[in-house]
Amino acid sequence: MTTQTTVIIGANSQIAKALAKQVIGYPDSQLIVVSRNIDFYQSDEFSQAMLIQVNNYQESEIDMAVERIKQANALQIHQVFICHGVLHNDHCQPEKRLEDFSAEAFTEILTANTITPMLWLKALVPLLTGKHPCKVVVFSARVGSIADNRIGGWYSYRASKAAMNMLLKSAAVELERRAKNIKLISFHPGTTDTPLSKPFQRSVPDGKLFTSAFVAQRLLQIVADTTVDGAASFVDWQGQDIPW
Template sequence: MTNDLTLIIGANSEIAKALASVICDEGQLIVISRDVSFYQHETFKSVMCLSVPDYSEAAIAEAASQVLGEMKDSVIRRVFVCHGVLHNDACFPERKLEDLSADSFTQIMASNAITPLLWLKYLVPLVRSKHSCIFTFFSARVGSIGDNYLGGWYSYRASKAALNMLLKSAAIELARRAKNVKLISFHPGTTDSPLSKPFAKNVPSAKLFTPHFVAEKLLEIVKNSSVNGELSYVDWQGKHIPW
């Protein structure tokens, strides 16, 4: 007898919090973040919280080891990697080439592409089994090369395109080595969150989604996804996005 286990990584994002709120009573849930204060509430009394000091490779490896120690009779069936940096105190999306900074580019690339792949690296050994496991990574439509008609946002676009390519390569490898694993690269749409706040004023109200709405749509996509050895690059409607 096994219990289904869900992991939410980068669990302090607004969509991650909404996901946890929806599924906290559905089975075993582990949330991983640098800040887990949101989960110190009666609602999440059954949720295990893992706090990490940072998202270095050493910290990710240690967190994966802790997850392994907590699994016991559980099987990881869903993993949501909710990392994503669009702007912070030191970085903001570039409007022109002159805005490009090597330091900012490196920081955005590390957060949006390298860190998610490191989670995959250390978690795949934990999910190899006869049971299917679906990994969802938060990408963005602006990471699409074919859908780029506006330009700009050099670092963010490049980091999400890089994430998609990394996951595409991983999906090809895992189709041979871990046939029970499915990868999804997910575009949540423009969500009412700190990440999108500087740009929300230009978004029609009907296209500015609540985190709960996005969480529900994502869970539906995961539920209806088949483990086919391929990477799916989809939006919140489940529609495929051109690479």
């Protein structure tokens, strides 16, 4: 019998795929993945998973996906991973200096990294509210820490993650009143070997570039060990608190 459900959103992320590969092996559990590209999941390994493909991450698409999750009568969603993150793409690079800042690029990064996860949270909370503990992980980054910012640069990416953190802090205050079973976790995976970090891996010290499988295993353990306490947490792959 299925007793617990994991939802992975932005499931074509490299770290998301590693999470899915580990979760699919859990006994008595259901996996739901949501992405614009679900090719990776079209295999026997994921034949029991529910695959939801979205065209984009506009609010109407998000609402439709959440409605499909609701219709599926998913039992006890106990963990949700929201994995969106854009650092660079074919027309945006992280800024090295003020002159690199562009309104268009900032808007694009902010939409992907901040507004999209927040729209998921907004749409999912009614479905997650109840008696059973549910942990919602939003992928952040240490560079989103305002207190820890000593190097500067990467204006848009940093600001998008810092803004996400602030939204999570505020949401936790509200959920403490109206959905006490939900715990919000802002997670820094550490530098992980994925398309996002590829162009920046040369400067990573030996032993500090993690595999997605390692990060996924750490994250699942951290989520299992975390208690629902009415506050948002900002933690790294070791489970250590990061200053906001």
